[in-house]
Amino acid sequence: MKVGVVTFPGSNCDYDAYAAIKHVLGEEVEFLWHKSADLLGSDIVILPGGFSYGDYLRSGAIAKFSPIMEKVIAFAENGGLVMGICNGFQILTESGLLPGALMRNTHLRFSCKYVYVRVENNTTAFTRHLKQGEVLKIPIAHNEGNYYHFADEIKKLEAHGQVVFRYCTRDGEITPEANPNGSINNIAGICNREGNILGMMPHPERAVEHILGSADGLRLFESLRAVLASSGVSVEAQ
Amino acid sequence: MTNHKTAVVYVRLKDGVLDPQGVTIHKALTQMGYDDFTSVRTGRFFELEIKADSEDIDRKIDEVCSKLLANPVIETYTVEKR
Numbered sequence: 001m002k003v004g005v006v007t008f009p010g011s012n013c014d015y016d017a018y019a020a021i022k023h024v025l026g027e028e029v030e031f032l033w034h035k036s037a038d039l040l041g042s043d044i045v046i047l048p049g050g051f052s053y054g055d056y057l058r059s060g061a062i063a064k065f066s067p068i069m070e071k072v073i074a075f076a077e078n079g080g081l082v083m084g085i086c087n088g089f090q091i092l093t094e095s096g097l098l099p100g101a102l103m104r105n106t107h108l109r110f111s112c113k114y115v116y117v118r119v120e121n122n123t124t125a126f127t128r129h130l131k132q133g134e135v136l137k138i139p140i141a142h143n144e145g146n147y148y149h150f151a152d153e154i155k156k157l158e159a160h161g162q163v164v165f166r167y168c169t170r171d172g173e174i175t176p177e178a179n180p181n182g183s184i185n186n187i188a189g190i191c192n193r194e195g196n197i198l199g200m201m202p203h204p205e206r207a208v209e210h211i212l213g214s215a216d217g218l219r220l221f222e223s224l225r226a227v228l229a230s231s232g233v234s235v236e237a238q
Numbered sequence: 239m240t241n242h243k244t245a246v247v248y249v250r251l252k253d254g255v256l257d258p259q260g261v262t263i264h265k266a267l268t269q270m271g272y273d274d275f276t277s278v279r280t281g282r283f284f285e286l287e288i289k290a291d292s293e294d295i296d297r298k299i300d301e302v303c304s305k306l307l308a309n310p311v312i313e314t315y316t317v318e319k320r
Contacts, residue, residue, distance in 0.1 A: 058309055065306075094309065101311045106258045148255065148312060182258070 001228045003029040004042030006072070006088075008063050013049035013085065013205060020205040025221050034066040043228055044081040045072050047088030049141070049203060059102065059144045060090030069095060081125055081224065082197045086142055089189070089199035098190060098199045099157065100149035105142070106182030112141040114213060115180055117165040117188045117202055118172050124195040127164060129223035135172045136165075136216040138202035140180055140188075145201040147183035147190070154184055165189035165200055242319040243288055245299050249308045249315045250281035 003021045007014045014031060021029040030040050034052075039045060053062035063069060069091070076082045076097050084092040092098040105111055119127055119134045130136070149157070157163055165188040169178045179186045181201070189200030204217030251257050257279050264278040284307055288295055299317055308315040 057306070061306065061309070093311070099311075101309055103256075103312065104258050106256065108258055108262055146258075182256075 001027045001044070001225050002040075002042050003027060003044045003046060004032045004039050005029060005046045005048055006032045006034060006068055007048075008034045008050070008052035008066065010052045010054055011048050011050035011087070013087075013203065016203070017046050017048045017085070017205040020208045020218070020221060024208045024218060025225065027221075027225060032068055034063070034068050037067040037071050039068075039071050039075055044083065044224055045075060046205075047072070047082070047084040047091050048205070049086030049088060052087055052091065055087075055144075058090075058094065059087060060092075060094040063087075063091045064095040073097060076192075076197050079194065079196050083126060083220075083224075084197075084199040085203055085205065086140075086145075086201055089201055090144060092197065092199040097197050098192060099153060099162075100147055100190070102144050102201070103146040103148050103182075104144050105146050105180070110141075110143040111145070111180050112139070113180070114139045115188075115202060116168050116170050116172075116178065118168040118174070119164070120166050121161045121164045121191070121195075123161070124164060124191050124198060125224055125227040126191075126198045126220050127223055129226050130219055133172060135168060135170065136207075136219070137214040138204055138207045138217050139213070140202050141206075142181070142201055145181040145183065147181075147187040147201075149184065157187075157190060158185070160193055162190050162193065163187055164191050164198060165202070242295075244320045245286040245288060245295075246318045246320065247284040247286065247299070247303055247307055247315055248281060248318070249283070249303075249313050250279060251312055252314055255312050 005017045090102045119130045122132045167179045167186040191198045204220045207214040207217030260278040260280045303315045
């Protein structure tokens with residue numbers, strides 16, 4: 001398994017993702033520079049958290065025009081596995097790879113804390129080795145994580161099982177109190193209809209060892225590894 | 239060629255999209271004693287200075303608005319040329 005982690009100017013979780021893959025998971029990983037147009041044969045591309053291009057205009061709005069994103073979009077549309085974390089999720093919605101938008105948290109504060117999320121769809125490559133309804137403890141750190149889309153579009157997302165994670169209580173209950181940013185239906189992460197593109201506000205790469213407070217995030221990467229190993233095929237990165 | 243020198247683009251949230259900043263500003267105004275307003279909506283504007291020899295500028299402004307300046311999922315825009 002080879003993972004490519006994109007570094008945009010202003011990315012600040014690229015090293016966390018790199019370390020999680022290389023040192024904790026023990027798999028191959030490369031940084032992909034935003035100005036390059038080469039995915040270096042990656043099986044999976046991670047768009048990491050941070051403040052790409054200073055979050056100027058809107059979070060993720062400028063990053064979508066970088067040379068690497070042209071390749072990432074083609075890779076994703078060809079069925080390649082792409083995971084956008086936090087700012088990476090914002091880039092995915094701005095690029096049109098995922099529906100909806102991430103708006104300012106309703107309480108207008110930057111929220112940085114551990115939250116609980118419930119696995120709502122364990123059929124994606126990212127979650128196949130998790131249990132349906134299982135609760136994970138993963139941190140968030142964002143100012144614009146408030147997932148929004150129009151009511152009929154939300155209905156479609158729900159109907160197609162595209163909601164992958166939902167903010168919940170420790171016991172897995174979906175309550176307004178467990179929602180840290182005002183997201184519709186407590187949405188914390190979604191995928192595209194085909195399930196090869198995942199966007200999530202919580203940071204799994206920051207929860208990969210018990211000393212960090214939780215190792216639950218590692219299980220997403222382990223799931224990806226298991227899926228890639230069992231399928232034996234991957235989409236060729238251009 | 240265009241006779242206009244400046245395009246002012248106003249970007250605002252679509253009707254029905256919650257504007258938490260607007261809500262907070264409205265609350266602040268009410269607390270300050272200005273109870274004359276039923277709501278506040280925020281937005282932003284861009285001033286684009288147009289080159290004198292520019293061609294087909296209306297189409298291009300429309301393109302930059304929908305591609306970059308506004309997020310069509312949640313925002314609308316209007317253009318005023320001066």
